[in-house]
Amino acid sequence: MSKTRWKSGLLGMVGPLGLALAMVYAPAPVVGADPGExxxxxxxCAGCHGTDGAAPGETIPILGGQRADYLRAALADYKSGTRDFYVMNFIARAYSDDQIGAIADWFAAKPWVDTPTRTRAIGISGGAGETCAECHGEGGGGSGKGPRIAGQPAAYLLEAMMAYKAGTRGGDGGAAMKVLAEVGDGEIEDLAHHYAGLR
Ligand code: HEC
Ligand code: HEC
Structure with a gap:
């Protein structure tokens, strides 16, 4: 549903963007990872994900300060198609695995910047919330078992969780999110606002 909504919003950009990317990526030399690269x-990425990955939009995730292992896995999933999102599938396929590593490390080394997005600050007690910390760390700051979710835009978190619940966001990592199958939509929305408001 809303996936289609913002896909169509982005599609307007895909024509010219696709052309520009095709020109940028055509020679795509494979070079070793270095910070300059x-x-x-x-x-x-800046046009959508903001300067240094501080994404300004409601539905585009913040990359700056995200865990490198997660960024690498997400880009690999887009590249293989296990995670489906047209623009990101197109972009990820243009990079070698070394280049994906270089991009992931570069964004992970940036400071996390909370950008002003619409969030209803909301406390959660007990229930599903306690489970989240096992993988996403206390306060949603991320751990070796799950990405940082604190401070991401609420609309993006909601979109992501509904996709896991519906089984439309795949990949090995997605299996860990099966926990949401048991959680009601209202509680998922509360969780999205809760974690978006933790800064
Ligand atoms: C045309 C806009 C656009 C451009 C350009 C773009 N992205 Fe994205 N990116 C998105 C959107 C929208 C999403 C969320 C898609 C989804 O729900 O799966 C996303 C998702 C991601 C994610 C997943 C983050 C997460 O928290 O799961 C990563 C990683 C990512 N992009 C990296 C990049 C990198 C690296 C570049 C540049 C090489 C880039 N993107 C360029 C729009 C863009
Ligand atoms: C067993 C570990 C585990 C548990 C428990 C868990 N998660 Fe996750 N979560 C993950 C992993 C791993 C990913 C990345 C999956 C992928 O690659 O798509 C993820 C991804 C997410 C994402 C998408 C992040 C992004 O940037 O796109 C959100 C939102 C999220 N989890 C919220 C939650 C919430 C809220 C809870 C508690 C109800 C929860 N998770 C419980 C492991 C877990």
């Missing part, structure tokens, strides 16, 4: 490659 991460920076150069990240410039392509």
């Amino acid at each position: 991460g920076f150069r490659l990240s410039l392509t």
